[in-house]
Amino acid sequence: MRKIDYxxxxxxxxxxxxxxxxxxxxxxxxxxxxxxxxxxxxxxLYSNSHLPELLEQFEAKATAAGAVVHWAKDAREYRxxxxxxxxxxxxxRFVKSKSMLSEECGLVPYLExxxxxxxxxxxxxxxxxxxxxxxxxIVLPAIHVKREEVGRLFEKEMGTEPGNADPTYLTHAARRxxxxxxxxxxxxxxxxxxxxxxxxxxxxxxxEGNADMGTSIPKLQIAAFGIDKIVPDRESLGVFTRLLAxxxxxxxxxxxxxxxxxxxxxxxxxxxxVDNGRSRILADREHFRLLxxxxxxxxxxxxxVYRRIGGYAYSYFIPxxxxxxxxxxxxAKRYRDNLSACSLCASCSSLCPAKVDLAxxxxxxxxxxxxxxxxxxxxxxxxxxxxxxxxxxAALCAGQAGMKALKACGVKWxxxxxxxxxxxxxxxxxxxxxx
Amino acid sequence: xxxxxFVPCYVRAVSPQVAEACLKLLRHLGVDAEIPDSQTCCxxxxxxxxxxxxxxxxxxxxxxxxxxxxxIVGPSSSCVTFVRDHYGDAFKGRIWEICEYLHDxxxxxxxxxxxxxxxxxxxxxxxxxxxxxxxPSEQNIPYYNKLRDLLSLIDGIEVVESExxxxxxxxxxxxxxxxxxxxxxxxxxxxxRHLATGAEYITAADSSCLMHQAGIIAAEKLPIKTLHITxxxxxxx
Numbered sequence: 001m002r003k004i005d006y007x008x009x010x011x012x013x014x015x016x017x018x019x020x021x022x023x024x025x026x027x028x029x030x031x032x033x034x035x036x037x038x039x040x041x042x043x044x045l046y047s048n049s050h051l052p053e054l055l056e057q058f059e060a061k062a063t064a065a066g067a068v069v070h071w072a073k074d075a076r077e078y079r080x081x082x083x084x085x086x087x088x089x090x091x092x093r094f095v096k097s098k099s100m101l102s103e104e105c106g107l108v109p110y111l112e113x114x115x116x117x118x119x120x121x122x123x124x125x126x127x128x129x130x131x132x133x134x135x136x137x138i139v140l141p142a143i144h145v146k147r148e149e150v151g152r153l154f155e156k157e158m159g160t161e162p163g164n165a166d167p168t169y170l171t172h173a174a175r176r177x178x179x180x181x182x183x184x185x186x187x188x189x190x191x192x193x194x195x196x197x198x199x200x201x202x203x204x205x206x207x208e209g210n211a212d213m214g215t216s217i218p219k220l221q222i223a224a225f226g227i228d229k230i231v232p233d234r235e236s237l238g239v240f241t242r243l244l245a246x247x248x249x250x251x252x253x254x255x256x257x258x259x260x261x262x263x264x265x266x267x268x269x270x271x272x273x274v275d276n277g278r279s280r281i282l283a284d285r286e287h288f289r290l291l292x293x294x295x296x297x298x299x300x301x302x303x304x305v306y307r308r309i310g311g312y313a314y315s316y317f318i319p320x321x322x323x324x325x326x327x328x329x330x331x332a333k334r335y336r337d338n339l340s341a342c343s344l345c346a347s348c349s350s351l352c353p354a355k356v357d358l359a360x361x362x363x364x365x366x367x368x369x370x371x372x373x374x375x376x377x378x379x380x381x382x383x384x385x386x387x388x389x390x391x392x393x394a395a396l397c398a399g400q401a402g403m404k405a406l407k408a409c410g411v412k413w414x415x416x417x418x419x420x421x422x423x424x425x426x427x428x429x430x431x432x433x434x435x
Numbered sequence: 436x437x438x439x440x441f442v443p444c445y446v447r448a449v450s451p452q453v454a455e456a457c458l459k460l461l462r463h464l465g466v467d468a469e470i471p472d473s474q475t476c477c478x479x480x481x482x483x484x485x486x487x488x489x490x491x492x493x494x495x496x497x498x499x500x501x502x503x504x505x506x507i508v509g510p511s512s513s514c515v516t517f518v519r520d521h522y523g524d525a526f527k528g529r530i531w532e533i534c535e536y537l538h539d540x541x542x543x544x545x546x547x548x549x550x551x552x553x554x555x556x557x558x559x560x561x562x563x564x565x566x567x568x569x570x571p572s573e574q575n576i577p578y579y580n581k582l583r584d585l586l587s588l589i590d591g592i593e594v595v596e597s598e599x600x601x602x603x604x605x606x607x608x609x610x611x612x613x614x615x616x617x618x619x620x621x622x623x624x625x626x627x628r629h630l631a632t633g634a635e636y637i638t639a640a641d642s643s644c645l646m647h648q649a650g651i652i653a654a655e656k657l658p659i660k661t662l663h664i665t666x667x668x669x670x671x672x
Contacts, residue, residue: 001613001614001615002614002616002617003616004616004617004620009620013624017599024572024573027575028575030575031575033574033575034574034575034576302573304602304603304605304621305614305617305621308617308620308621309617339485340610340613340614341614341617342607342610343560343603343605343606343607343610343614343618343621344483344560344561344607344608344610345560345564345602345603345607346560346561346564346565347560347564347571347573347601347602347603349564350564350571350573350574351573351574363482363483366483366484366485367482367485367487367488368485369485370485370486372613374613375484375485375486375609375613376486378484378609378612379480379481379484379485379486379489379609380486380489382476382480382481383478383481383486383489383490383492383493385475386444386475386476386478386493387475387492387493387496388475389472389473389474389475392444392447392475392476396447396448399448412654413611413612413615413650414611414612414615414616414618414619415615415616415619416619416623416651416654416655417615417618417619417622417647417650417651417654418649418651418653418654419650420448420449420646420649420650421449422448422449423447423448423449423450423451423452428447428451428454431451431454431455431458431470
């Protein structure tokens with residue numbers, strides 16, 4: 001059973017619901033919103049079922065523009081390609097923008113083991129990095145951190161005024177601190193929100209301009225993304241950029257939408273395309289729609305369970321509805337415990353901009369990843385009771401007295417909730433016989 | 436042609452008056468309804484917990500009990516959707532949740548009775564998002580609500596919807612046991628939002644959500660009650 005942090009639960013729930021509310025207002029201001037979701041879903045299904053041709057088209061276009069394309073089949077290859085590029089170029093300081101793929105593949109700890117200073121430049125990610133923890137949300141990585149905590153952290157790390165927790169003040173402090181890193185970094189890296197096959201462009205959506213700073217100064221630029229980020233062309237890209245920021249943060253569009261193709265003059269641009277289990281997801285009958293995911297985090301903001309427990313209550317590094325399913329695909333045995341963190345309300349499926357069948361997938365995954373002996377026993381027991389009408393009647397008869405006795409002893413249905421009363425047999429029998 | 440009333444296990448166990456209200460309603464509206472013998476459970480609680488395989492015998496029982504009926508109506512959007520979506524094609528187009536059946540098939544234009552109270556609608560997850568009893572808050576589609584339409588036939592009633600009108604109450608079957616701390620917290624939040632409307636009653640098409648919320652109301656001794664929607668619709672019968 002997961003616990004609730006009662007000191008933070010309402011604040012966290014309200015904060016995330018605010019994001020959901022902003023998303024709702026924007027989604028409802030666009031008459032064709034549902035048609036956009038349909039289009040996004042179909043485009044993703046198309047792209048993911050035409051990966052070989054789209055990826056090769058992307059490679060050809062990107063190469064023609066002067067980029068170098070690398071292919072990584074798993075996390076190790078991804079780390080080694082990037083590590084090799086950085087050591088080969090004598091990189092000592094490396095700045096990167098936000099990338100869940102880098103979390104997935106353990107990039108930063110690997111680079112640190114090579115003696116490279118790897119700096120997160122997204123403000124939320126930077127806070128998390130300085131705290132020495134991991135993101136609790138894929139778009140809002142430090143959403144669980146209160147500004148007072150950030151104030152204390154920055155006081156220690158950047159020498160800000162003691163007790164000053166003003167968000168603007170702290171942001172300016174972080175900006176000054178990062179500016180020096182940007183100016184002195186030997187290489188910069190981004191992930192990608194999308195990769196356009198017909199043009200060979202890597203598309204990065206950010207709000208802080210940190211990705212642009214990090215890729216505008218150093219002589220070496222790297223962009224890495226999963227094979228599922230491919231979209232056919234710019235027209236289809238338009239469908240996704242209309243959905244992404246609206247769903248993710250309730251903004252019409254991110255402040256910066258940058259499309260990278262050719263390297264800057266005098267510098268190199270390397271692109272790393274990663275599988276790391278995505279082909280396996282594509283081959284899975286129940287989970288293949290996971291590759292539709294835009295990583296917008298909308299399913300987290302709407303999930304009534306996530307909003308109350310936060311990202312750290314899940315064992316996989318991506319939390320919430322999509323993380324429950326991605327975890328099962330990554331290692332079912334290791335991450336199946338997350339499957340219980342869902343009431344099957346299906347708000348995630350109803351909101352997802354690319355129509356990933358998140359709740360259905362959780363239902364299906366539960367059928368073959370049994371984690372709890374207690375639950376198995378309850379299910380078997382219920383099956384026996386329900387097998388015959390007389391066993392049900394007997395159980396209810398016992399339950400009527402039993403429930404009263406339990407309640408008299410102060411037994412509850414979880415702390416804060418009373419057990420129901422069981423109705424008498426007579427009333428129901430009379431009703432049934434009354435034909 | 437007889438119509439069968441599907442009485443889910445927890446309706447039988449904790450709120451048989453809901454089955455009675457359904458029978459009264461259907462019969463008043465000229466539907467020849469009866470409760471077939473030997474009903475137990477459709478298997479949804481086990482299946483949602485990951486044990487759909489354990490429900491094969493219940494499915495066979497269910498098919499046999501209802502095989503002679505062309506139309507089956509049940510007071511639970513959750514159980515009805517489960518049968519509809521997981522029992523194969525045999526039940527598609529044959530099984531209805533009662534509000535859906537009344538609203539889409541029987542289409543009553545009047546109901547007797549007066550219920551001079553403020554009622555907060557609990558739009559239950561499976562009713563909204565799997566059955567389409569009302570427009571889901573996540574989607575940009577025109578507002579509709581079949582429960583509200585039916586309740587509007589009752590004289591004197593004031594129907595309201597709370598803030599976050601279709602957020603999950605946290606029941607979720609075995610979820611309520613396995614993750615009881617989260618379940619209770621979700622329930623407390625949901626009940627508080629219903630209370631904030633000033634309503635005297637919470638009503639829904641699912642007794643399970645109501646049973647869970649009633650447990651919270653009882654524990655906190657809150658000034659609000661739960662009633663299944665059919666109990667209100669049948670108040671004058």
